[in-house]
Each structure stands twice: as structure tokens, then as C-alpha cells.
Amino acid sequence: MAPALDVARIREDFPILTRSFAGRPLVYLDSAATAQKPEVVIEAEATFYREHNANAHRGIYTLGEEATEAYEQARATIARFLGAEDPARLVFTRGTTEAINLVALGWARPRLHEGDEIVLTEMEHHSNIVPWQLAAQATGATLRYIGLTDEGTLDLPADLGSLFTDRTRLLAVTAVSNALGTINDVRHLADAAHAAGAAVVVDGAQAAPHLPIDVDALGADFFAFSGHKMLGPTASGGLVATRERLDEMEPVFGGGDMIREVFHDHSTWNDVPFRFEAGTMQVAQQVGLAAAARYLEGLGMDAVREHERDLTRYTIGRLNEVGATVFGPEDLSEHGGVVAFTYRDVHPHDLAQILNEDAVCIRAGHHCAQLVMRRFGTPATSRASFSVFNTTEEVDVLVDALAKAGDVFAV
Amino acid sequence: MAIDEIYKEVILDHYKNPRNKRELPGATYVCTRNNPLCGDEISVLANLADGTIAEVTFQGAGCSISQSSASMMTEAVSGAPVDDALSLAADFRAMMAGEAEPDEARFGDLVALKGVVQYPIRIKCAVLAWDVLQEALQGTGDAAGSAAH
Numbered sequence: 001m002a003p004a005l006d007v008a009r010i011r012e013d014f015p016i017l018t019r020s021f022a023g024r025p026l027v028y029l030d031s032a033a034t035a036q037k038p039e040v041v042i043e044a045e046a047t048f049y050r051e052h053n054a055n056a057h058r059g060i061y062t063l064g065e066e067a068t069e070a071y072e073q074a075r076a077t078i079a080r081f082l083g084a085e086d087p088a089r090l091v092f093t094r095g096t097t098e099a100i101n102l103v104a105l106g107w108a109r110p111r112l113h114e115g116d117e118i119v120l121t122e123m124e125h126h127s128n129i130v131p132w133q134l135a136a137q138a139t140g141a142t143l144r145y146i147g148l149t150d151e152g153t154l155d156l157p158a159d160l161g162s163l164f165t166d167r168t169r170l171l172a173v174t175a176v177s178n179a180l181g182t183i184n185d186v187r188h189l190a191d192a193a194h195a196a197g198a199a200v201v202v203d204g205a206q207a208a209p210h211l212p213i214d215v216d217a218l219g220a221d222f223f224a225f226s227g228h229k230m231l232g233p234t235a236s237g238g239l240v241a242t243r244e245r246l247d248e249m250e251p252v253f254g255g256g257d258m259i260r261e262v263f264h265d266h267s268t269w270n271d272v273p274f275r276f277e278a279g280t281m282q283v284a285q286q287v288g289l290a291a292a293a294r295y296l297e298g299l300g301m302d303a304v305r306e307h308e309r310d311l312t313r314y315t316i317g318r319l320n321e322v323g324a325t326v327f328g329p330e331d332l333s334e335h336g337g338v339v340a341f342t343y344r345d346v347h348p349h350d351l352a353q354i355l356n357e358d359a360v361c362i363r364a365g366h367h368c369a370q371l372v373m374r375r376f377g378t379p380a381t382s383r384a385s386f387s388v389f390n391t392t393e394e395v396d397v398l399v400d401a402l403a404k405a406g407d408v409f410a411v
Numbered sequence: 412m413a414i415d416e417i418y419k420e421v422i423l424d425h426y427k428n429p430r431n432k433r434e435l436p437g438a439t440y441v442c443t444r445n446n447p448l449c450g451d452e453i454s455v456l457a458n459l460a461d462g463t464i465a466e467v468t469f470q471g472a473g474c475s476i477s478q479s480s481a482s483m484m485t486e487a488v489s490g491a492p493v494d495d496a497l498s499l500a501a502d503f504r505a506m507m508a509g510e511a512e513p514d515e516a517r518f519g520d521l522v523a524l525k526g527v528v529q530y531p532i533r534i535k536c537a538v539l540a541w542d543v544l545q546e547a548l549q550g551t552g553d554a555a556g557s558a559a560h
Contacts, residue, residue, distance in 0.1 A: 347449075347473060347474035347475065348449070348474075349449050349473075349474035349475075349476070349533065349536065350474050350475045350476075353530070353533070364449070365448060365449050365450070366447075366449070366450055370450075373450065378450075379449065379450025379451065379452070379472065379473070380449050380450045408423065409423075409426075409475060
């Protein structure tokens with residue numbers, strides 16, 4: 001078993017945790033929205049700018065080679081962090097949304113025909129729904145949704161094969177729900193999808209920062225993730241795919257560096273993955289993300305998961321104690337570090353505002369998952385989400401503040 | 412300070428004891444809109460007589476800001492000429508945009524919502540009922556005569 005996290009020590013790595021608001025120390029419980037950054041990440045990005053900055057893949061001079069080297073090293077580090085030994089399997093993007101759209105535009109659209117099916121789930125983030133709606137509208141393909149149980153897990157038939165038909169081209173599924181915390185058994189679904197001849201697109205935004213990931217063990221043809229949620233800079237992240245799928249994918253953005261040769265009427269493409277990276281990329285940000293991946297590796301992803309599971313268990317227990325309604329699976333092996341809840345009849349916006357008085361940051365709203373909200377008949381929930389630096393004391397600040405919100409707002 | 416600023420007694424009073432929150436069967440001016448950010452939903456229902464708002468009610472669900480603003484709005488425009496109501500809507504929006512100080516006599520309870528200006532993300536909650544009122548009155552809302560849920 002991995003050694004437990006030394007949270008007191010870890011907290012010193014995150015400069016923002018020294019901030020306080022009106023004398024109250026920051027309690028950041030919104031890592032599912034975006035993660036805070038450890039000093040090593042901030043420093044890696046800054047060092048790149050201070051010492052190695054030039055455009056990657058362009059300069060002949062030594063400084064340019066250093067920039068290229070840093071960028072490609074970052075690719076190798078991040079790909080390996082997600083279980084891909086071959087760095088060319090990682091296409092850099094601004095994050096999950098861009099990665100999923102890249103698959104929808106470059107791989108799915110040229111392949112989809114009228115009557116083809118895309119299978120989604122009702123727990124998807126809007127960024128794993130809307131690109132498929134656009135693809136369906138453009139091609140005449142249809143969308144089908146896997147529903148949810150009352151507990152917030154996928155409502156799956158005993159025979160998973162019955163979810164797919166010979167017209168199913170693609171399954172798009174999240175590894176971890178940002179709205180419910182549910183951890184899906186992606187491999188189980190992926191095997192059934194593959195057996196039906198469908199490709200599997202995994203939204204890894206909430207998984208990559210919190211669980212040990214091996215994209216091949218998951219059975220993902222495409223795995224999209226966001227750097228800013230895994231302690232890295234904004235606009236970092238990417239798409240890890242099998243070489244076969246990347247070879248099938250058409251370029252989506254045209255421009256510099258994605259071409260081999262340009263003629264008057266056509267061009268030829270650069271190799272995978274560069275053909276999907278047009279124009280100047282987020283070089284410093286991806287270098288920062290590589291530092292984040294090394295940092296998480298240093299902590300050990302098993303230990304990270306263990307820590308966040310303990311916090312989730314504690315939080316659900318305390319919320320139940322004070323009579324809050326908690327969403328998502330009771331079985332903690334299926335529940336990531338995201339706890340969605342409602343408290344009495346206090347609207348989540350009002351609750352978040354009251355918590356702000358104690359410098360507690362939580363998310364209130366529909367979490368870009370309106371299908372989930374509709375399924376559970378609520379317009380909005382409150383959501384606490386965790387990272388490596390959170391403590392049970394912070395959860396206590398949250399739960400104690402609930403009573404105050406109840407006093408003010410209970411109708 | 413912030414809590415006192417934003418959640419003055421008057422806001423909570425309107426939230427917990429909303430005025431004119433009921434169906435208005437046969438209403439000729441009806442509009443329903445929501446704030447997709449938070450899922451707040453407001454319907455405004457009104458009957459006019461001689462260019463004056465004879466009756467106005469609201470329905471809906473949401474946070475204290477959106478619901479209290481709707482309650483205050485129905486009180487402020489009930490019995491007012493349509494033009495005055497629309498001008499009050501414009502002035503209310505100006506206050507929420509931080510562009511104008513409210514005329515306290517004319518605004519009455521609505522002044523309490525001024526504190527929301529310092530929470531930009533919630534300004535939309537405060538303005539929602541007024542947007543719906545305007546759409547209802549200007550006939551850009553739902554078909555007249557259709558019943559709100």
C-alpha cells in the first residue's frame with residue numbers, strides 16, 4: 001500500500017493556501033472546477049519563460065532547441081503519467097473540451113452517416129454532450145443515452161451488449177462524474193462497445209487528477225483530460241489516443257507546424273501528433289503540466305486516491321449528520337472526491353454566498369450537467385470537491401457554516 | 412459586513428413571504444424565463460387595463476435574490492402605467508449595473524438589492540424578474556393567454 005499523504009507538508013507546497021479573506025484562511029473545496037497550483041508548477045512555467053523561452057519546433061538556434069526539448073519532454077512525461085509509453089499518442093490541447101471537440105470534428109464527423117448511433121450517458125458534462133449533438137446534426141446520426149439510477153450510477157442492463165447495435169459508432173462516457181462523483185467502470189463498458197465495433201471516448205477531466213490512470217487498461221480509444229484540473233496551468237491538457245485512431249483522424253485546424261508541404265491548392269500533413277497542433281501551442285503551460293504530473297507521481301496516485309476517499313467518507317458522514325441530502329453512490333469505491341449535496345431548502349447560491357463569509361469556496365449550480373440536474377429534479381446543487389491538500393478540519397468549517405445558512409435562509 | 416449588506420431583512424422577508432406569488436388565471440400577459448447559470452426560473456403574469464398594470468403576479472423557484480426581486484417587482488409595478496413600469500425596469504437595471512444611484516422614494520424595498528452589485532455573478536439573479544416583466548409587457552414573451560405552469 002502506498003504511504004499516506006503528509007498533508008501538512010503538502011499544504012506548504014501550495015502558495016495560495018496562505019491567503020485569507022477577512023481574517024479567515026482560505027478553504028478551497030472547488031478543485032473539480034479548477035485545481036490550485038503547487039510551487040513546482042508555477043516555478044516550472046516561470047523558469048521556462050525566464051530561461052528557455054522560444055517557439056517550439058521552429059528555431060534553429062540553441063534556445064529554440066531548448067524550447068522544443070522542454071515541450072517534447074513534457075509530452076513524454078504527461079503521456080507516461082496516463083499510461084502511454086509512446087509520446088506521439090498525446091495531442092496537446094487547451095483541455096478536455098478542445099480534446100473532445102477534436103475527436104468529434106476530426107474523427108467522428110468524417111465517419112458518421114445517417115442512422116449511425118452515438119451512445120452517451122446522462123451523467124456527461126456538457127462538453128461531452130454538445131460536440132456529439134453538433135456531430136449528429138451535421139451527419140444525421142442519432143444520440144442515445146444510458147440513464148442513471150437513483151443512486152447516481154449508470155443504469156446498466158445485465159447484458160451490456162444490448163446497449164449497442166451494429167450502427168453504434170461511438171461510446172462517449174466520463175470516467176468520473178463532475179456532478180455526482182460517480183466513478184464508472186469504463187473498461188466494462190468499453191469492452192462491450194468494442195465488441196459492437198464502436199470506438200470509446202473517455203472524458204478523463206475528473207479522473208486524471210485523482211485516480212491512477214492507464215488509458216489502455218481503461219479501454220479508451222480516446223482519453224481527454226484537462227491540465228488545469230490536475231494542478232497544472234490553464235490551457236494545458238490534451239488527448240491521448242491509440243496510434244491507429246490518430247492515424248484515422250483528419251486535421252481540424254490548419255496552420256503552421258501541422259503541415260509538411262504547402263502547395264497552391266493543397267497541403268500534406270505533418271506526422272501524428274503534430275498534424276493536430278496548428279499554430280503556436282501552449283508550450284510553457286504544457287511544461288508546467290509536466291511538473292504537475294511529476295508532482296502527483298511523487299505523491300503516488302494510489303495515495304492521492306486513498307486520501308480523497310477518506311475525505312469523501314468523512315464529508316458524506318458529516319453531511320448526513322446535519323441532515324443534508326447527499327447525491328452520488330454510497331459505495332465509496334465508486335465515489336470520487338466530489339460530494340454534491342443540498343441542505344434543507346436553502347438554495348445553493350445562497351449557501352455558497354454564506355460559505356464565502358467563512359472563506360469556504362464551493363461550487364453552486366448545475367455544474368455543466370443539466371441532464372443530471374433534470375434526472376434528480378433539482379435546478380442546482382452545492383458541490384464540495386477535494387484535492388491533495390484538503391483536510392477534515394476544512395470539511396468541518398464547511399459543515400459548521402451550513403447551520404448558519406440554515407438559520408438565515410430556511411423558509 | 413457583506414452578509415448584512417446583501418441579505419438585509421427586507422430581502423429575506425420577501426424571500427420567505429413572497430408577495431403576489433400565485434397563479435393568475437386568464438392572464439393576458441405571460442412570460443417565463445430562466446437563468447441557465449443557476450436554474451432559477453420566473454414566470455410573470457399580468458392583466459392590463461387602460462395602459463395600467465391592473466394585476467401582476469409571479470411564479471417560480473430560485474435563490475433568495477431572484478425570488479425576492481420578483482416579489483418586490485410585483486409590488487413596485489402593481490397599478491403602475493406600463494410606461495412607468497418599463498422605465499422603472501430600466502432604472503433598476505442601471506442600479507444593478509452600478510451605473511446609477513437609486514431614487515429611494517421611487518425604489519422603496521428595491522434599494523435593498525443594491526448590495527448585490529458587489530457580487531457580479533448574482534446580478535443576473537436580481538435582474539431576471541425584470542427581464543421577464545419587460546418581455547411579458549412588450550409581447551415578446553410567451554403567447555398571450557397561455558397559462559404559466
